[in-house]
Amino acid sequence: MDVHGYRLSFITDNLFLFQPYNKEEIWIYKFSNDLFTKANTFHAKSDCEDFGTSFPQQFIKSKNIILAKNGNYIHLIKFDIQDNFEVHQSINFEDQCIYGQLSNNGQCLITWDRKSNFIQVRLYEKQ
Structure with missing residues (x-):
């Protein structure tokens, strides 16, 4: 990789998220053909550099919600069975x-x- 980041978390055994440093993005990695590859990217606001190493991503399986900090923001991210992610x-x-x-x-x-x-x-x- 040519970037570093502070946050990663497994969502399933075959899917994890990586948050690159100083980008308004979260990257989705999927397992296939015996390795993990970057499958997608979605936008996550920041507004500043993020030095926070003490705020890990958190996944709540019962609600399919991911908590992710990026800069000044905390994002609640929903995803569905087709692995579509959306900042809720x-x-x-x-x-x-x-x-x-x-x-x-x-x-x-x-x-x-x-x-x-x-x-x-x-x-x-609940909405």
């Missing part, structure tokens, strides 16, 4: 110093960010 919601914290985690069932997102200096709790609302 983006939250702009206006500062790159963000920490957070989804609950195991994906119902609750808890975050702390340097700008507000608050712990914030957001609940999942």
Whole structure:
């Protein structure tokens, strides 16, 4: 590879995501013919350089949701059985110093960010 990144996560045994450093993209890798190859790319806003190594991507299988931080943003990404990915919601914290985690069932997102200096709790609302 000619880039580096801070975040990767398996979604299935045959599919993982890689987030390259300083790009507004997330790359999708699929396993076929005995190796993983880049299959697709989708857009994920950033607005600044992302130095955050302590905010890993998180996958909630029961909701098919991925939590991914990129720069000032936290993205909730949905995907379907055909491995189509779509940014479902983006939250702009206006500062790159963000920490957070989804609950195991994906119902609750808890975050702390340097700008507000608050712990914030957001609940999942089905649309």
